[in-house]
Amino acid sequence: MTNALYIGIGPIIAVTLGVVVLLMVEVTLHPATRVWRLISFGSLISGFILAIVQWADAANNPQPIFSHMLMHDGFSAFGSIVLIIVAALGLLVAWPLVENDRARGAELVALVLLTTIGLMLLVSAANLMMVFLGLEVASISLYVIAGFIRKGARSNEAAVKYFLLGSFASAVFLYGVALVYAGTGTLEITAIAGPQFAGLTQTPVLLVGIGLIVVGLGFKVSAAPFHMWAPDVYQGSASGVTGFMNAGAKIAGFAALARILVVSFDAQRGDWGPALAVVAALSMVVGTVLAITQTDLKRMLAYSSVAHAGFIMTALVGGGAGIDALWFYVVTYAFQVVGAFGVVAAISGVASDESALKQYVGLGRRSPFLAGVLSLMMLAMAGIPLTAGFAGKFGVFRAALEAGYTWLVVLALVASAVGLYFYLRVIVRVYIDQETAEQPRVVITDGMRFALTTVAVLTVAFGVNPAPLLTVVSNALPF
Amino acid sequence: MVRRPILRNLELGAATAIFVYCHAADGPNQEHCFRVTEYFQDYITVFAYLAFGVILALLLLSVASLIRPSRPTPAKAMSYESGIDPVGGGWSQTHIRYYVFALLFLIFDVEAVFIFPWAIRLEQLGWFGLWEMLVFIAILLLGLVYAIRKGVLKWE
Secondary structure, eight states: OOOOOGGGGHHHHHHHHHHHHHHHHHHHHOOOHHHHHHHHHHHHHHHHHHHHHHHHHHHHOOEEETTTTEEESHHHHHHHHHHHHHHHHHHHHHHHHHHHOTTTHHHHHHHHHHHHHHHHHHHHBSBHHHHHHHHHHHHHHHHHHHTOSTTOHHHHHHHHHHHHHHHHHHHHHHHHHHHHHHHHSOOBHHHHTSGGGGGGTTOHHHHHHHHHHHHHHHHHTTOTTSOTHHHHHHHHSOHHHHHHHHHHHHHHHHHHHHHIIIIISGGGHHHHHHHHHHHHHHHHHHHHHHHHTOOBHHHHHHHHHHHHHHHHHHTTTTGGGGHHHHHHHHHHHHHHHHHHHHHHHHHHOTTOSOOBGGGGTTHHHHOHHHHHHHHHHHHHHHTOTTSHHHHHHHHHHHHHHHTTOHHHHHHHHHHHHHHHHHHHHHHHHHHTSOOSSOOOOOOOOHHHHHHHHHHHHHHHHHHHOOHHHHHHHHHOOOO | OOOOHHHHHHHHHHHHHHHHHHHHHHTTOHHHHHHHHHHHHHHHHHHHHHHHHHHHHHHHHHHHHHHSOOOOOHHHHSOOSTTSOOOSOTTOOOOTTHHHHHHHHHHHHHHHHHHHHHHHTHHHHHHHHHHHHHHHHHHHHHHHHHHHHTTTTOOO
16 A cells, blocks of 8 residues: 555665764764764765665656655656765765864754755655655755854854745745645645546646745745845855755755656646746846856855756756756756855865955966866856756757747847856956965865865766766656 | 544535535536535535534533632632742743753654554554654654753753
């Protein structure tokens, strides 16, 4: 009856065990931080292996599991794989922050892992109730992560703002779920579109429900006009974890949005497609224009993430045909964002809330490695050929064109061209501008160097030869 | 599922009313109507229970107030604090540090909310359900262990 297929929740169980063991070992034995690293990365690596196993099994045998609460399919498995990689990279970048706080460091690690669990639930959910549950597990952990620097006013502001607005968005999402239930009588994502509800598909209640679900998830992925929190929250959070916060929420938020809209509401695509296109257009314009005026790299990256939310959404306007383009874009963008914020953490310190652009002047001489990684990330975000950003943009634009949204693609091209200005401005600061005062030397940890090298290699590899990843994402479709 | 006769009649009555209304509005679309009727039946059960609860409480209180003697004294009007004389008013300030206790209490309070519906379905869920609930309670208990070891219950 319940169909308890444990292979489908293997990665979630592995990471959950990691959290429990980590916290229990921490309060009973008070071990060295080396042990924290062993437990957290051990659980992430075993979760990664189990996610690969799930991927292999789901290819032949996709099915709803646990009383139709979760979905065992390539979509879930691929999402878990990517989320675990991003969590591991995020932890590597954040590790100095963890080690510096002997009393609460383990909690930060546990919160990052808990966020990952919530996000994995979000991509695997087969029931709107589970979507909400995953959303809340992830969001509540993220609110606490945002306020991790307790003594910083900006960090407190970020946590309160994120919590209040995030709870409001969750409530909006939940109301949308309730209206969908009122309109169709079911919460199962696959059953909503089923034949037994064919007579009820055009009721206004259902359409309002879909709208509210899009608003709720649009908030979580920081799409305009629901982006107001993003700059303040990403600015206030400790630089070490900002990349993970941003990338994780984007991956799982867009995955959930794609699954719900494409699987449940494909019949109503004519209604939500144009609405999504408007949100995408608004995000691109608002994100790009506001990013130009920023003088702080963290804030600029926050606005650029709003613009990227618009680009990613462009893939969805055509429905299911754009899912592989969406996956490609969101995965490569997640790596870029972790890389860019990783450089910010290295330059301004993992616990900092500010990262003024003038700190980056002359970085090319002080630290050629960081300068190279930062420039590569900027080029990839701008969508320059031979980086993963170009292949990603190409994919989402093609998906929108095939769906007939030519105006959206034209707007996106203009936004990309304008975006080039502020991405290149960072590179100019790094390599061309002259230092007026002596800047402090930059020291980075081995973990950070490893994480940044990984994202740089992946960004170039997927840019030069996107075929392998494209093959994989074309199999990562919802059941 | 066995329903009590009165509830069942109430439900049937309301369902018929909806069915008749629906029939008049939609005309030939009977299948659609039937689905709507079925869908609302669950709510009728909830509504019937709610109405019974309210009526029962009103009935008990009003009958009691009619037949009981009424001799109020200051001692009787005092608010009940487990046998100890109350100190201060109900709006007096409480130390902020109590929030941790409230929070920990709330976790197990909410746990009980989850256990009740689970207990009703336990026979159908079988061993799987039992294990799931044990895992759930164990994780919550570990949370309590963590909180205690972190010293949140110490009052310094």
